[in-house]
Amino acid sequence: MLFNSCFLKSIISDTVLSYLNNNEGLSDLYCLSFSEFNKHRNKIAKTTSILLMDVDQSSLDNLIYQGWNLHRGEPFICRIIVCDEQQFPVLMRKLDSWFRLGCIVLPANISWVVPQRLREADALACAWETSAAANYVARCNLKGHYVELGTFWGKSCFNSYHELRHWLRGRFYAFDSFLGLSRPMERETIATGGDFSEGAYCANQQSFLAIADILGIPKDQLKVVSGFYNDTLNGTSPHLYELEDESVSVCFIDCDLYEPTKLVLDFVTPLLEPGALIYFDDWRLCRASRQFGERAAALDWLERNNNFELVEFHRDIWQHQWFIFQKNDA
Numbered sequence: 001m002l003f004n005s006c007f008l009k010s011i012i013s014d015t016v017l018s019y020l021n022n023n024e025g026l027s028d029l030y031c032l033s034f035s036e037f038n039k040h041r042n043k044i045a046k047t048t049s050i051l052l053m054d055v056d057q058s059s060l061d062n063l064i065y066q067g068w069n070l071h072r073g074e075p076f077i078c079r080i081i082v083c084d085e086q087q088f089p090v091l092m093r094k095l096d097s098w099f100r101l102g103c104i105v106l107p108a109n110i111s112w113v114v115p116q117r118l119r120e121a122d123a124l125a126c127a128w129e130t131s132a133a134a135n136y137v138a139r140c141n142l143k144g145h146y147v148e149l150g151t152f153w154g155k156s157c158f159n160s161y162h163e164l165r166h167w168l169r170g171r172f173y174a175f176d177s178f179l180g181l182s183r184p185m186e187r188e189t190i191a192t193g194g195d196f197s198e199g200a201y202c203a204n205q206q207s208f209l210a211i212a213d214i215l216g217i218p219k220d221q222l223k224v225v226s227g228f229y230n231d232t233l234n235g236t237s238p239h240l241y242e243l244e245d246e247s248v249s250v251c252f253i254d255c256d257l258y259e260p261t262k263l264v265l266d267f268v269t270p271l272l273e274p275g276a277l278i279y280f281d282d283w284r285l286c287r288a289s290r291q292f293g294e295r296a297a298a299l300d301w302l303e304r305n306n307n308f309e310l311v312e313f314h315r316d317i318w319q320h321q322w323f324i325f326q327k328n329d330a
């Protein structure tokens, strides 16, 4: 199926179109609703890109559980461009099996990831009109690195980049398995109604990097470390990733579970500068437990480092919590 450029321009934004053009994503492009997919799948070749249109709930279920199950030998699809804004976040959660096989999944419009207003904001607008974190970074003169531990396909990382890029002088680090969650404790799965399960929140590095590319994030400012923290952080010197002591100004933790949060906190211990911001996405999610989840790992970390203090800073919703990190050395 070939499309004229007017049709494509009406459903895909310019930045995404030019990315596809530069990466041969338009050469073999199919535009399919889910119902059409079944009719055409024999024709789909290895290099196919697909535009997904009209994603309603029943066709989504069909996609996941029947027609497109790659484990049953469906053809490989190299790129999926989701053309349905409302379903985009849902699809990013449900496409695990494609992510695992290396399929790149993109939104048809990059503003669904970072709003245009934020992409175009200048330094003052970022400091005063975006977030409490950006305001703090600007007003307290923080200039180091940003590290995010638990990025999924990059929504929070790319929004943070745009909020902080005029003020921080360091790099933006993304640490993730790109294979989803490691194995949770049973209590973490129960306390989240099954949301925290092994392999959940899997997105691949290729999609993360493609979205970064479309957003125009300079390659030398973004450093991606792919792998489970047990392999990438446990006993690893931060110098391997060019991270010096007290060089991190913002540490964004969103790896959901006790075990990875523990590894992450031990890794960043020497890296946090006094006054750095530290964020826990799931501070209260596991029922604010003292035994499991991110908060429990953080409280254990504070016990191991009794000169550390987390000064409560900001929260937007009940689940999240920002702190200011302080060291009370003698």
Ligand SMILES: C[S@@+](CC[C@H](N)C(=O)[O-])C[C@H]1O[C@@H](n2cnc3c(N)ncnc32)[C@H](O)[C@@H]1O
Binding pocket: 149, 150, 151, 152, 153, 154, 155, 156, 157, 175, 176, 177, 178, 179, 180, 181, 182, 200, 201, 202, 203, 227, 228, 229, 230, 254, 255, 256, 257, 260
């Ligand atoms: C909830 S998602 C992050 C969402 C992201 N911060 C956002 O808001 O857009 C949790 C992430 O933690 C990562 N993760 C969990 N356990 C991990 C581990 N042991 N090693 C590496 N990454 C892990 C998962 O791969 C997943 O991408």
